[in-house]
Amino acid sequence: MTMLPLRELCGYRAGDKGDIANVALFADDDETYELLLREVTPERVKAHFGSMVGGSVTRYEARNVLALNFVMHGALGGGGPRSLRSDNLGKTLGGSLVRLEIDAPAALAGRRRPRPDVSWADEILRG
Amino acid sequence: MTVKIAGGQGFYGDTPASVGPLIDAGVDYLCLEALAELTLAILQKDRQRDESRGYTRDLPRYLAAALPAIADGKTKVITNAGGINPTAAARAAIDAAREHGVHGLKVATVLGDDLMTRLTDLRAAGASLAHADTGTSFDEFPGPPLFASAYLGARPIVDALRQGADIVITGRVADAALFLAPCVFEHGWSFDDWDRLAAGTLVGHLLECSGQAAGGNFSGRWWDLPRPWDLPYPIADVEADGTAVITKPAGSGGRVDFDTVRHQLLYEVHDPAAYVSPDVVADFTSATFADLGDDRVRVTDVRGRPATDSYKMLLAHHAGWSGEARVAFSWPDAYEKAKATAAIFKRRVEMAALPVQEWCLEYWGVDALGGPTSPRPSVTCEPPECGLRVAWRCDDPKIAALVGRELVPLSLSGPAAGLTGMGRGMGGGSPSELLGIWPTLVDKSLVDAHVTVALEEVSA
Known part of the structure; x- marks a missing residue:
């Protein structure tokens, strides 16, 4: 077994409702989905976010799209219009979640999701 | 089709x-x-x-x-x-x-x-309007509702x-x-x-x-x-x-x-x-x-x-006034300088007897977005620079405006070397009103009878 950050294993999207944030994780195949199901428990997600999430974390499964959805209560400093945080809508919480490292089978040890190639941006910015 | x-x-x-x-x-x-x-x-x-x-x-x-x-x-x-x-x-x-x-x-x-004018009726008809996430009773609703929409x-x-x-x-x-x-x-x-x-x-x-x-x-x-x-x-x-x-x-x-x-x-x-x-x-x-x-x-x-049988309904209430200010530090020791500046700022606000109900300190380039999920800065993981954003909540908008001014003198009279603003307006702008939102449920039968559709033709 080897430790691998979720960043190498799945995609993510975060959203808000009141003081509740949700982060969905998206696996690319069944094997990775099963791994996430086993390793990324709501308890681990709650511990990972520490003081950022005041309330409970619930996990929902959407196997049809190989996704897990984490619903985190008390996660936005009181909710959008009340929060003092810069990220008052929790838009960046997906990136924060995929920092979490999990035990992955050796076969996945070298696994990396592709890194962005933004050479087109360099071209525009040079102009 | x-x-x-x-x-x-x-x-x-x-x-x-x-x-x-x-x-x-x-x-x-x-x-x-x-x-x-x-x-x-x-x-x-x-x-x-x-x-x-x-x-x-x-x-x-x-x-x-x-x-x-x-x-x-x-x-x-x-x-x-x-x-x-x-x-x-x-x-x-x-x-x-x-x-x-x-x-x-x-x-x-x-x-x-829009149920603003019907809240008393709804309550009389048995709607509890308790907070849907926390269960808090509507009797504890903080202040007059500002809107109430199903x-x-x-x-x-x-x-x-x-x-x-x-x-x-x-x-x-x-x-x-x-x-x-x-x-x-x-x-x-x-x-x-x-x-x-x-x-x-x-x-x-x-x-x-x-x-x-x-x-x-x-x-x-x-x-x-x-x-x-x-x-x-x-x-x-x-x-x-x-x-x-x-x-x-x-x-x-x-x-x-x-x-x-x-x-x-x-x-x-x-x-x-x-x-x-x-x-x-x-x-x-x-x-x-x-x-x-x-x-x-x-x-x-x-x-x-x-x-x-119910509609979701959202109410809002006044929740104080916020202000914010930003400064930044370069390497070396950027994070330590930012932290010390935040502490000195807080102390100066206390000395000025400006009551602040809540603080939010963010260290940009360190953990402003990631919080505890971010790696801790250390000798081997020293951020090349660090922005400090401080936000605060006050009951009084005039106080919220005054708080930011306690940061400005630190550009010459704060001990950490090399404090800079982040663009213009170091002391922050005018305060903004914060609103708390209160999601609840309301029985459809109490709403539907009042839902109407008005049609108007655009005349020449």
Whole structure:
């Protein structure tokens, strides 16, 4: 077994409702989905976010799209219009979640999701 | 028969430039979703300043691009741009039509979602209005409510379409209902055909956040999207059996594929097997997605269960005043300098006897966004620079404004070397009002009898 950050294993999207944030994780195949199901428990997600999430974390499964959805209560400093945080809508919480490292089978040890190639941006910015 | 529906707006502040390509694609319905939870709060502040406001005022700019197609009978517009003042929004729509020389259109206004003047009645009729997330009793509601809106469903919009409306303006309706309504109307779905209602609701959910279905806010290969500066807004071709194909205007940038669509499927969703809308409880986990290639994703097999007896309702209350200020430090010891400056600032605010109810300290470049999930700075992990953002909450707006001034003298008289502002205005601008939101449930029977549709024809 080897430790691998979720960043190498799945995609993510975060959203808000009141003081509740949700982060969905998206696996690319069944094997990775099963791994996430086993390793990324709501308890681990709650511990990972520490003081950022005041309330409970619930996990929902959407196997049809190989996704897990984490619903985190008390996660936005009181909710959008009340929060003092810069990220008052929790838009960046997906990136924060995929920092979490999990035990992955050796076969996945070298696994990396592709890194962005933004050479087109360099071209525009040079102009 | 296929109904072609487009999501032309995802929030108040989105771009009306989306409309042209969608109209050119021949959409039957242009749905404009303008309201987030935060938006009602913004509109409430707007209405406090001017009673004739309280709707999203970019509506005429959206309509300007769509009016020729509306006048030709090719496209209808459905929007919740009415916010907390749909009547004023309808007035603006009618004015916009006249300005463009378009007459004879029918503009419908859906009323009855605004429950501000009915709160006492609702309570007397047995509505508890307890906080839906915390269970807190309404007796402990902090201060007078600033708005109180129920999330209506598709029914009144369908009524408006049956009466021949070309433009339907609502206040707070559930986002997906804007898109479900034309499916129900065109395909003659009944309001107890749960699977069909679930399919239309899922389609609405996929379209309601504009570019997010076509590669916006996307964690997949976002850097690979064609023409990313011109992301298209999504279109759904919906069949009578509820089958839908999610796509985008031909020749546009961005991408619609399985990955972009599933990202949107779970956006702001709690239990995906029970997506509770006013019209149906949709099971998003029952759906089958097929990537057909060429920016087409087919959705089938969506199942639904009977709708609940209640509407979601959102109230807001005043929650104090906030101010904020930003400074920054370069290497070396940037994080330590920022932390020391935050502490000195707090102490100076105490010395000035300015009462602060809550502080929020953010160290940009260290953990401002990631909080405890970020690696801790150390000798081997020293940030090259660090921005300090301090935000505070005060009961009194005058105090909130004074707090920031205690930071400014530290540019010469703070011990940490090399403090700089971040652009102009080190001490922060004028304070903003904070609003607390209070989600609750209200029995449908207490709301429905008051929901009305007003129709007005645009005269010359």
